[in-house]
Amino acid sequence: MDAAIVTFYMFCGLAVVAATGMVFTKNLLYAAGLLAIVMLSLAVVFIYAGAMFLAVSQILIYVGGILVLIIFGVMLTSRKPGFSFEAGTHYHFFGWLAGLSIMVILIMTILDFDFTRWMHPPEVPDNLSGYTSIQHIGVLLMSKYLLILELAAIFLLVVMAGALQIGAKEEGGKAS
């Protein structure tokens, strides 16, 4: 078996094991660390799916941004004296029942489907073969998807303002 393929399954396994750990761990900080492992493994999986740019942005945004946010959240909400990073569980029976059944149904559907048409990805067309994948995406983002990109920028601005507005302390009230 090819070493590259072995690497793929290794990272898949790592991600699944880390995610399973997230389901069971009691400590919030451990969970955040395991989430980081999942994200990094996913970046590798993206490379195997032919999405280089996505892999890079995955690491930048998720590991660099969102995880830091989550860890900040953990720190900000557990400042009470005597408060540990423990996080309990509830709804054991029905939560697991619903989650596992949906997972099983998804898996059954995938196993049932005939993927013969999807065996090999198509060749890169001639007019694009000069570009690498990342250059191509850059060109696309600046041409075909320019409007969406600008809208996304405005969206992020609005989100920033909204988050500030929500998180800010009340007027004339006590400080947070």
Place this chain on the structure above:
Amino acid sequence: MEALPFHNWYWDLIFLGPVLGLILGLVLFKKKVGVFTTLGMAFSTFFLVFLCLWNLDTPVTSKIFNWWHIGSGQNILQVDILFTSNRLTLLMGSLVGFIATLVFWYSTHYEALKGDKSRYYAGLVLFTFAMMGIVFSGNLLLTFVFWELVGFSSWFLIGYWHHKPEAARAARKAFLVNRIGDIGFIIALMLVGVYGGTFDIEVLLREAHSGHQAWMTWAGAGLLLAVIGKSAQFPLLTWLPDAMEGPTPVSALLHAATMVAAGVFLLVRMFDFLAEPVLTTAAFVGGITAFMGAFAAWRQEDIKKVLAFSTISQLGFMIASIGAGYPQFAFLHLFTHAFFKAGLFLGAGVMAHHANSYSLEAMGGMLKKAPWVTYAFIAAALALAGVPLFSGFISKEAILAGINNWTAISVREGFHSSILVSILLWSGVFLTAVYVARMLGYLLKPKNETAAVSTPNSQLIPVVLLGIGSIWLVAGLLPWDFSQAWIIDQSAESIPEAPIWMMPLTISLIIFGGYLGYRDVHYTKQKAFNRAVTNLSRLNWQLDAIYNAMIVAPTLWVAGMVRIIDKKVLDGLYNGAVAGFVVVGHFLNLVDRYLVDGTVHLSVYVVRRSGVLAKAGSGSIQAYLIWAALFLLVLIITVFFMFIGF
């Protein structure tokens, strides 16, 4: 006249006028947002009237773009964004625009709306926008989208003073009752999608014209149910009187042009699609509602309640006329009704400001306090009663002639109970005269108070304009001949002859009813019969109580029982099981302390944890999520078994 070539950007002018006005107002002058919005609406209306002049008789359907489609080849279901401009939609659109412009203008100085009006105007603009969508949409699915939007924005505006519990309650009631009707619309949409294969209204009408199929009957029945909900017809009429909790200009808009008119408009638009049984049902529903509404309006104490029930009654006339097979007459009445009802509501708002109350008792001496508004109000009220020389007379005469014709034909075919509809409508006309005269009697009762407040021009002019709009010239040149009304398309359908005895009968009914109603103000003898009538009328035939007893209470009872079962039985089982396991555990503990202990604890743990059932309504988000997921599972499995099979 030569028709204008129709471009797609016309729709932008029609739809976006008020929206642009609102945005400009919000950006530039937040204090003057009302003026900007009014100007935008006036611009759109002006354009629509212009289109009316040139394009009235050249129907155009423009496809804006392809929305989505399912399937391919022969079995494709294509849904396009279509807008239709024809005689009906252009007239209705101009009407909606005109009324909305006046209401927007009126609202700029409406006193009860203190402070920031941007939320109010945003709601009004959304309301009008959605109504324009219903009017011009050429696609039944698109109509449904706007239909729901109208429902949503009416909820928003009825509950505008959301800190008042009654307003919030009324808004909720309106929303929920409308949902019942919308089930009908959804069923109709499903049937149309599956059997008709297209949502294009023009195509559907053509198909129905070439021959009715069985599914069209059921789809039409669904549409009728939707209209019953939206236009407050017989079983679902209780929400409209409660909707008075919103600001008065909103009531004017809701009653005249946007919300309740949408239902009647939909039936007129889809008329060819409706099968015979649906139409007959509509005639009966309309007749019953016309009578019930008029009776309930009789002894109300609140002027807005009188007007609300009169709207219900007049809508009943329209629905009955559609049911009898004369949608044009229903539309004529919708048209004249919009003018005088908007005038009545806006006038009532001004007068309530003078009297500091909406109660009829407090309204005396209005002629001195606000003469012009009162004159306009009287003109509108006379139109409502159907007095000759006013617009209501023409349209009501048309409806009665249509009903008379329908009854005659039905009786000839052996369908004798159709006489009932006729009787109900005639008594509706009589009762209308009674309650209008009573209302006017209270207004004109002399009262020694001098004018304290002045009416701003922005309120005076709309009311007076609408008062002028209540005279016969709005409908047609001849005040006695409905067949010459300019709205009616002479080529479309046969116009029935009014029998010679009809006009004297209506006029004498109106005079007699007016006398009775006017007497009602001054001589209120407290006889037992009189009191019973008053109670029955004031409480709207006890409908609210009946619905409470028949629907709300049983639902609550079931919910309560479920809760008790949950609490007593399930918790008891759970406690019992826990106790049982613990007992067994102790027993086994003696036998084998070390081997079984763990197992027992595990069982206790499992049982305790599966007590999640008892927490079903716990208010926790996750519990709701889990239930939603489990239901999804059930759905998926059912679909598998039904359509695919394992």
Place this chain on the structure above:
Amino acid sequence: MIPISHFLLFSAVLFGLGLIIVFTRKHILMVLMGIELMLNAVNINLAVFGHWDTKFQQGQIFALFVILVAAAEAGVALAIIIKLFKNFKTVDLSRISGLKD
């Protein structure tokens, strides 16, 4: 070449695990993490199927915007959680039941 179904199975497993986390954990931040996990699982599918669209790369671009929305969502969610913490003095979902009545 790795068969496409293996990517899909992997994503299904991750999605299921994320769902279980969302359902069963009490801490609101854990729920947030579960949602992120589910979003990522969806992204795998998008990226894999996007491999077939060589011309416009719609899969990758879509996944990119999903990441963007997830980032925005995390930011707003954090603000809401802090507000929630101020109001309820806890982030334990089993003790926050404002939806009741």
